[in-house]
Amino acid sequence: MAAGSDGGPTDRGEVRRRPLRNLWRLRRYLRPHTVEFSWLMLAGLAATGAGIAVPLVAQQVVDGPVARRDLTGLYQLGALALLLGLAEASLIFIRRWVQSSSSVTMEAAIRADVYAHLQQLPPSFHDRWPSGQLLSRITSDLSVLRRFLSFGLFFLILNVVTYLVVVVLLIRLHPALGLLVGVSAVPLFVIARRFGRHYHTASRRMQDQQGDVATLVEETAQGLRTMKAYGRGPQLTARFTAGTEALHDTGVGKGRLLARTAALLDLVPNLTLSIVLVAGAAAVAAGRLTVGQLVAFVSLQLMLIWPVQALGWIIANGQEAATAADRIQEVLDTPPAIVDAPGAVALARSTVHGRLRFEAVGFRYPGSPAPVLRGIDLTVEPGETLAVVGATGSGKSTLLSLVPRLHDVGTGRITLDGHDLRDLRLASLRRLVGMAFEEPTLFSMSVWENLTLGRPDAGEDEVRAALALAQAEFAYDLPWGLRTRLGEQGLSLSGGQRQRLALARAVLVRPAVLVLDDPLSALDVHTEALVESALKRVLRNTTALLVVHRPSTIALADRVALLEQGRFTAVGPHTELLATVPAYRAVLSAEPATPPPPRSPPGGPPLVRS
Amino acid sequence: MARLRARSRTLLAEVLRPHRGRLGAAVALLLTQNAAAMSGPYLVMLGIDRAIEPLREGRSGPLAAVAVSFAAATGIEYAARRGFLTLSARVGQAVLLDLRQRVYAHFLRLPVAFHERYTSGRMISRLTSDIDSIAELVDGGVESLVMAALTIVSVAAILLWLDLPLAAVTLLAFPLLFWLSRWFARASAAAYRHTREAMALVIVHFVESMRGIRAVQAYRREPRNQRIFDSVNDDYRRSSRQAFRLIATYSPSIKLIGNVTVAGVLCYGGARVLGGETAVGVLAAFLLYLRRFFEPMQELSQFYNSLQSATAALEKLAGVLDERPAVAEPVRPVPLPRRPGRGAVHFQAVSFGYRPDAPILTGLDLTIPAGQTVALIGPTGAGKSTVAKLLARFHDPATGTVTLDGVDLRQVADAELRRTVVLVTQETHLFGGTVAENIRFGRPDADDAAVEAAARAIGAHDFIAALPDGYATEVHRRGGRLSAGQRQLVAFARAFLADPAVLILDEATSSLDVPTERLVQHALSTILRDRTAVVIAHRLSTVETVDRVLVLDDGRIVEDGPPAELIADGGRYAALHRQWRDSLL
Ligand SMILES: Nc1ncnc2c1ncn2[C@@H]1O[C@H](COP(=O)(O)OP(=O)(O)OP(=O)(O)O)[C@@H](O)[C@H]1O
Ligand SMILES: Nc1ncnc2c1ncn2[C@@H]1O[C@H](COP(=O)(O)OP(=O)(O)OP(=O)(O)O)[C@@H](O)[C@H]1O
Numbered sequence A: 001m002a003a004g005s006d007g008g009p010t011d012r013g014e015v016r017r018r019p020l021r022n023l024w025r026l027r028r029y030l031r032p033h034t035v036e037f038s039w040l041m042l043a044g045l046a047a048t049g050a051g052i053a054v055p056l057v058a059q060q061v062v063d064g065p066v067a068r069r070d071l072t073g074l075y076q077l078g079a080l081a082l083l084l085g086l087a088e089a090s091l092i093f094i095r096r097w098v099q100s101s102s103s104v105t106m107e108a109a110i111r112a113d114v115y116a117h118l119q120q121l122p123p124s125f126h127d128r129w130p131s132g133q134l135l136s137r138i139t140s141d142l143s144v145l146r147r148f149l150s151f152g153l154f155f156l157i158l159n160v161v162t163y164l165v166v167v168v169l170l171i172r173l174h175p176a177l178g179l180l181v182g183v184s185a186v187p188l189f190v191i192a193r194r195f196g197r198h199y200h201t202a203s204r205r206m207q208d209q210q211g212d213v214a215t216l217v218e219e220t221a222q223g224l225r226t227m228k229a230y231g232r233g234p235q236l237t238a239r240f241t242a243g244t245e246a247l248h249d250t251g252v253g254k255g256r257l258l259a260r261t262a263a264l265l266d267l268v269p270n271l272t273l274s275i276v277l278v279a280g281a282a283a284v285a286a287g288r289l290t291v292g293q294l295v296a297f298v299s300l301q302l303m304l305i306w307p308v309q310a311l312g313w314i315i316a317n318g319q320e321a322a323t324a325a326d327r328i329q330e331v332l333d334t335p336p337a338i339v340d341a342p343g344a345v346a347l348a349r350s351t352v353h354g355r356l357r358f359e360a361v362g363f364r365y366p367g368s369p370a371p372v373l374r375g376i377d378l379t380v381e382p383g384e385t386l387a388v389v390g391a392t393g394s395g396k397s398t399l400l401s402l403v404p405r406l407h408d409v410g411t412g413r414i415t416l417d418g419h420d421l422r423d424l425r426l427a428s429l430r431r432l433v434g435m436a437f438e439e440p441t442l443f444s445m446s447v448w449e450n451l452t453l454g455r456p457d458a459g460e461d462e463v464r465a466a467l468a469l470a471q472a473e474f475a476y477d478l479p480w481g482l483r484t485r486l487g488e489q490g491l492s493l494s495g496g497q498r499q500r501l502a503l504a505r506a507v508l509v510r511p512a513v514l515v516l517d518d519p520l521s522a523l524d525v526h527t528e529a530l531v532e533s534a535l536k537r538v539l540r541n542t543t544a545l546l547v548v549h550r551p552s553t554i555a556l557a558d559r560v561a562l563l564e565q566g567r568f569t570a571v572g573p574h575t576e577l578l579a580t581v582p583a584y585r586a587v588l589s590a591e592p593a594t595p596p597p598p599r600s601p602p603g604g605p606p607l608v609r610s
Numbered sequence B: 001m002a003r004l005r006a007r008s009r010t011l012l013a014e015v016l017r018p019h020r021g022r023l024g025a026a027v028a029l030l031l032t033q034n035a036a037a038m039s040g041p042y043l044v045m046l047g048i049d050r051a052i053e054p055l056r057e058g059r060s061g062p063l064a065a066v067a068v069s070f071a072a073a074t075g076i077e078y079a080a081r082r083g084f085l086t087l088s089a090r091v092g093q094a095v096l097l098d099l100r101q102r103v104y105a106h107f108l109r110l111p112v113a114f115h116e117r118y119t120s121g122r123m124i125s126r127l128t129s130d131i132d133s134i135a136e137l138v139d140g141g142v143e144s145l146v147m148a149a150l151t152i153v154s155v156a157a158i159l160l161w162l163d164l165p166l167a168a169v170t171l172l173a174f175p176l177l178f179w180l181s182r183w184f185a186r187a188s189a190a191a192y193r194h195t196r197e198a199m200a201l202v203i204v205h206f207v208e209s210m211r212g213i214r215a216v217q218a219y220r221r222e223p224r225n226q227r228i229f230d231s232v233n234d235d236y237r238r239s240s241r242q243a244f245r246l247i248a249t250y251s252p253s254i255k256l257i258g259n260v261t262v263a264g265v266l267c268y269g270g271a272r273v274l275g276g277e278t279a280v281g282v283l284a285a286f287l288l289y290l291r292r293f294f295e296p297m298q299e300l301s302q303f304y305n306s307l308q309s310a311t312a313a314l315e316k317l318a319g320v321l322d323e324r325p326a327v328a329e330p331v332r333p334v335p336l337p338r339r340p341g342r343g344a345v346h347f348q349a350v351s352f353g354y355r356p357d358a359p360i361l362t363g364l365d366l367t368i369p370a371g372q373t374v375a376l377i378g379p380t381g382a383g384k385s386t387v388a389k390l391l392a393r394f395h396d397p398a399t400g401t402v403t404l405d406g407v408d409l410r411q412v413a414d415a416e417l418r419r420t421v422v423l424v425t426q427e428t429h430l431f432g433g434t435v436a437e438n439i440r441f442g443r444p445d446a447d448d449a450a451v452e453a454a455a456r457a458i459g460a461h462d463f464i465a466a467l468p469d470g471y472a473t474e475v476h477r478r479g480g481r482l483s484a485g486q487r488q489l490v491a492f493a494r495a496f497l498a499d500p501a502v503l504i505l506d507e508a509t510s511s512l513d514v515p516t517e518r519l520v521q522h523a524l525s526t527i528l529r530d531r532t533a534v535v536i537a538h539r540l541s542t543v544e545t546v547d548r549v550l551v552l553d554d555g556r557i558v559e560d561g562p563p564a565e566l567i568a569d570g571g572r573y574a575a576l577h578r579q580w581r582d583s584l585l
């Protein structure tokens, strides 16, 4: 198996060497919004500029018109302040408006890509990843990212710029005090860095734990019937409680970290302010500074409080975003193990005969020591039906899943009409293969959609024929006929009804190779016989692989292959194997534990009792 | 809608109640912090108005006093802020924990029928994404919300105290702010409700398509799925954009009002200083305070937004908690009689349908004496699983009663019912975790030896022992690491370990190969010897060892008797049996 298949979630607590790398890699989602982003950056800066100018105007008011007792000047400056205020508000409006659409668009784009990628990843990937971990990536992690891309990043830049601009203005007002304020950035930087490091660990833990909780919830949702059947609510609740408590503890730890830092970040500018106040008052007293200048200085400096206070939040947000980016890239970086090879060809259905050949096929599941299949050699001729028989866990389903390339062979190869399956276009191959799984997989959509999953263009008649073949005409009697929307996983149907729909779906594809994994296990004897006789007609000119446990169904097959120890130990017609291969007989024979009751006399009309 | 809003408010009050003490402390800290922060501009004013003159005269005392007070205020602010943030994070996290657990526990209480309607995706969405949006508020919102409100109130007070007429100009802005906020509250509540539901749809689709990924890929459903996903994703995008646009309008409008007020104060205040009605320091302080007044207003709008989003989520949660379990635990449970030979089952005139207009069972009467093993057979879709589910009380009958040892199932405490009746469902479900954990699900206090004994008894031990880590092998999600037959064996071992008085097996051996099935059969005859059992099976091999066969068709029992007798009678069962025997080797 290729690299992607052993991609379980990475180890917890692994040290990230380049913390921002993955965040940086997401910049491609920002690219389509470069223009917007520049605009909103500009608007943001301008708005801040306007905001900064207001205290300067106030200074002018105090120093100028008020000192000179100039009413007109006062109103002029007042008008200026009004203008600046209007400008600031409109600029903020523009910024936020633009942001509101670009940030959600980026979020949606990433989500769509993650989904698309996940759809490409093979089942072996999905088996190994706890489902909630995938889910939390497209929900929690993405909203963290959205918040960063829309606010965190913006304010990071904006606040740094504001800080610089204000410091420059302060230096111009009073070089010594201005420099003092500038230097106060050093302790801020130190605090911020330490915080960032600690916070990163906490946020990774938190986001992983969120995934764990999501997994628990999903498992509960799916295992609800089993939970009810055993009354295991308390146990599941205990498990969930443990999960959420872990999340809670991490949350509290994060809160404590943030509290310490946020308070410190608050402390620094305030201390600076007190020094400024003393020194400024002294300077005014000494006549080196006007009162107005001092007022302006202080109010400008107060403007720094918010950017600095927000620093804690921005760093926290940035760290979370970096973690989210890591987690998302973990998925996006898993290469789909099963993809079109370069130069893969598509086969047209009409040109395919359906000779399926297994050549020394071996397969091992990633992470398990022994191979399941160790050398399958066999040719299924066009139109032939091969039944695969073997004990539970012998590898029948595994073998079948190789045909539509849900897994790729480990060694050897499988060919269809002489083409290695891996040289065919995946979509083309899967169009040629119709498959019914041992657990019928239905979706919560209409019966019609479920049936035409593999052939959306199927006509009414074809659907009717497929349903008739699978003895699934009950579908027409559902409340809204074929338009009835099935419950989740088709659970609003009985077991046998689900299985028959899944069979109809496989047949409807009119595949070149039909792959049926124990397709009649949930049917009663009578219905089974009806389906078999109908299926027989279809199988006459379709290459088919059939996993069966019951002797009755074997009658459908031209040849039977006995799967043992990862190999076909016997291949041949049913009766021949039965006579010559004891192992074959053993796998199928139904010598009951107690001797069979005497045969019934030929039955009269069905007797109704109740 | 209004009811839900009220319910969500009650819910909030409920989850906050246990933290009253801490909340009180938090508010005290906040007040302290606020007072300390508020004293800043005032001290600046003092510094300018009262300390500069003395300094000119060479007296540095007043300035020193101001500076020391300022430093003290700063220190207090630091301590109070840190204390408050820590405390509020604790309360916030505790509230989230409480909400998660409440909603989860309630989901477990709700019946199968509810979950079929609600879908697992929605349930997941409630417990993840909705909680997330409340967490967002908790993470920073509450502080700013309270802090901002406090700031605004205290600044308003100080302004009034500083200069009444000037303050009056400021307060002119209030009605406008009020009106704007009301508009925003209404509009954004609707918008956020929409986003919550849109997100739920994204999750529903995601969960379902990932779960069915094999079928999705085998049937090349990816492009169509992508289109569906894109459409729900886009719906979510649009609804959150709508919500963000509202705040994009609201927040600058607040800013605008603030700025206009500042300009007004500047002119009017300047004029008053000119007229000698007020001091320069007062004007300076006023302008500083005004900043502190409108800045939190800005933040307030931001967190008002989070609040709206969280409220929408809270409404969803309240909606779940509001669902009354239709298959409810009895208020006064009747204990089952504790005598040997328990497990007599009686269906009395039971009618049931999943939809009211489509009855599945009509007037079913059935008595199974304690200790009897009956086989329930019949064509697919006849209602066999439905009978099983009624007996396991997944659903309650529409009319009639199902009793166990003479007690209506509706009056049996859930824990006792589950100890007594176990249903092995037709759909095998394994949880992620080890094989042993999955078997132990049947009896959580069982030790390893008991787990192994159960596996041995039904013939699952050999394959389990052959797994790489034996009983400690991880079975992956939904048991995907095992073959279908192996999963059934594990589920069977689980039921065996549970050791109930009444065991219902719904197609529990359908995926097994014949020899394994034979082994299980053999085990069954001992396992079922002295318990009541209902065995549903299409393969009649299972049926041969039972005491009695029931043939179900169209929701009625059409034949009933010992297998040999029914075969002799030559009815439905006889025909089925013949067909089945002919199909054997
Ligand atoms: N994802 C997996 N990872 C590792 N091992 C697996 C995985 N899936 C199946 N196996 C193992 O591979 C073997 C073959 O499984 P497979 O599902 O092919 O059996 P099967 O012949 O179809 O059995 P059944 O008749 O019970 O359906 C089993 O022993 C199983 O435990
Ligand atoms: N959850 C549900 N919601 C609505 N209808 C349902 C639901 N479950 C079953 N049904 C319907 O009730 C009828 C009886 O179903 P039930 O599952 O009891 O059949 P069954 O006898 O067990 O069949 P099978 O042998 O195929 O498992 C079927 O027509 C089925 O479509």
Ligand SMILES: [Mg+2]
Pocket (backbone or CB within 6 Å): A396, A397, A398, A438, A517, B483, B484, B485
């Ligand atoms: Mg299988």
Ligand SMILES: [Mg+2]
Pocket (backbone or CB within 6 Å): A494, A495, A496, B384, B385, B386, B426, B506
């Ligand atoms: Mg059933």
